[in-house]
Amino acid sequence: MIGHVHLKVADLxxxxxxxxxxxxxxxxxxxxxxxxxxxxxxYHHHLGLNTWESAGGAPPARGTTGLYHLAILFPxxxxxxxxxxxxxxxxxxxxxxxxxxxxxxxxxxxPDDNGIELYRDRPVAEWPKDERGTMTMVNAPLDVPKLLxxx
Numbered sequence: 001m002i003g004h005v006h007l008k009v010a011d012l013x014x015x016x017x018x019x020x021x022x023x024x025x026x027x028x029x030x031x032x033x034x035x036x037x038x039x040x041x042x043y044h045h046h047l048g049l050n051t052w053e054s055a056g057g058a059p060p061a062r063g064t065t066g067l068y069h070l071a072i073l074f075p076x077x078x079x080x081x082x083x084x085x086x087x088x089x090x091x092x093x094x095x096x097x098x099x100x101x102x103x104x105x106x107x108x109x110x111p112d113d114n115g116i117e118l119y120r121d122r123p124v125a126e127w128p129k130d131e132r133g134t135m136t137m138v139n140a141p142l143d144v145p146k147l148l149x150x151x
Contacts, residue, residue, distance in 0.1 A: 003046075004045055004046050004047060004048065005046070005047055005048070005070050006047075006048035006049075006050065007047070007048070007049055007050075007067075007070075007110075007112070007114055008050060008051070008052070008053055008054035008057070008112075009049050009050065009051060009054060009111075009112045010051070010054055010055065010056055010057045010058070010111075010112055011051070011055075011056075011111070012033065012034065012035070012036060012049060012050070012051050012055075014111050015036075015049045015110065015111055015112065016036050016038070016049065018110055018111050019038050019047060019049070019110070020038065021086075021090075022083070022086055022087055022090060022092060023072065023083055023116075023118070024040065024079075024082070024083055024086075025038035025039065025040050025046070025047060026038065026039055026040070026042075028043075028044060028045050029045065031050075033051075034050055034051050034052055034055075035048065035049065035050040035051070035052070036048075036049050036050075037049075040072075041075075046072075054112075059112055059113035059114075060113075067114060067115065068115055069107070069114070069115030069116055069117050070114065070115070070116055070117070071105075071116075071117040071118075071119060072116065072117070072118050072119070073119060073120065073121065074118065074119065074120045075120070076120060077104070077120050077147065077150055078150045078151070079120070080104065080106070080118060080119070080120045080147065081147050081148055081149075081150040081151040082151050083106075083118055084106055084118070084144070084147060084148060084151070085148055085151035087106075087108065088148075092108065093108065093109070094106060094107070094108050095107040095108050095109065095115075097141070097142035097144055098139055098140065098141070098142055099138065099140040099141065099142045099143070100137050100138060100139060100140075101122075101127060101128040101136065101137050101138040101140070102121060102122055102127045102128070102135065102137055103119045103120060103121045103122060104119060104120055104122070104142055104147065105117050105118065105119040105142070106118045106119070106142070
């Protein structure tokens with residue numbers, strides 16, 4: 001299990017606005033002008049943002065190593081739908097969306113070009129299984145209008 005993620009960002013205020021206003025995180029602690037710690041649901045922090053080595057910096061070039069994406073699990077389908085609606089209303093670019101059978105996911109990038117997967121897990125009883133009863137995953141299109149109907 002992984003407890004939390006820390007991201008280097010170029011502009012702390014810009015990133016805090018994105019993660020709070022778009023994705024619904026709360027600021028649990030602000031460390032001057034160089035770091036902020038954000039949480040969802042009252043935890044001490046799920047996400048740390050800092051400019052210690054990156055203030056004003058550019059994202060890593062494509063084709064280099066680094067973080068592919070961070071995945072943010074939402075508690076239910078309605079919470080995921082509300083976030084998607086906020087992103088659409090703000091005209092935030094969405095890279096893609098998928099139904100993986102075990103989960104529903106939306107893919108996008110934050111202001112520093114970090115990849116993000118927003119998802120909700122289906123109940124285990126609904127997971128697709130093969131003929132032996134082993135869980136299988138798929139990569140099908142997500143029914144976005146149906147998801148948004150729950151926002």
